């Protein structure tokens with residue numbers, strides 16, 4: 001049985017509650033998946049691992065590279081392969097990354113140091129850019145990278161303090177986890193995905209997708225902005241990671257030849 005698990009599927013789910021947990025539940029209902037959860041919440045993580053079949057918990061703060069890489073290494077060694085990683089650990093920020101330092105008389109001070117562990121909303125755009133930048137070169141190695149962008153979803157992240165900042169319009173948690181599992185499976189029944197605007201992406205092209213999920217359950221593929229003109233495309237297309245990877249590979253091939 002364990003050989004079958006190794007060959008088929010092996011996710012790492014970063015989360016002990018909310019979106020990650022709902023995905024772990026869906027995948028653990030399939031007998032050929034083994035789940036590894038990495039979370040800073042030791043008590044919650046252990047509880048989830050006890051409740052779900054074929055699930056192991058690794059206690060780690062994902063901002064600590066050594067702890068994170070050790071957890072990955074242990075998970076990898078347990079089965080010999082990783083088939084899916086859902087990287088979603090995050091806390092809702094309590095302070096504001098942009099808040100100015102209150103002036104004290106004439107004194108000018110630098111802005112207050114942000115609490116790096118809780119910067120969440122402020123850095124989401126960076127996560128999207130990273131996904132788009134690595135998706136093409138990773139695809140060449142057989143790794144598909146995609147992102148989901150759900151609207152406000154009722155999870156343990158959304159407490160009363162957060163609710164005060166948003167209109168109470170929620171995305172169904174089940175719709176979010178269903179979307180993630182379809183991204184893993186290559187769409188519905190492996191036939192690709194179609195968004196609410198009618199854009200169809202076949203399973204072979206399901207990489208580099210940013211899938212926005214609205215409160216009414218609609219899903220939208222959100223494309224990167226076009227370059228403004230050919231000059232910008234030439235300049236910034238050439239520093240695109242996928243372009244760089246091609247150049248690096250060409251350079252390596254030339255140096256060997």
Ligand SMILES: NC(=O)c1ccc[n+]([C@@H]2O[C@H](COP(=O)([O-])OP(=O)(O)OC[C@H]3O[C@@H](n4cnc5c(N)ncnc54)[C@H](O)[C@@H]3O)[C@@H](O)[C@H]2O)c1
Nearest residue numbers: 016017018019039040041061062089090152153155156157
């Ligand atoms: N809930 C929403 O409305 C919503 C909407 C869009 C995006 N998201 C994003 O989805 C992700 C998950 O959110 P959720 O709503 O499921 O929240 P959640 O609070 O239910 O789960 C977050 C989990 O991440 C863990 N965690 C946080 N920081 C960690 C760290 N440094 N190391 C290890 N574990 C850590 C927490 O312990 C918790 O189990 C977050 O990144 C959030 O920004 C959530």
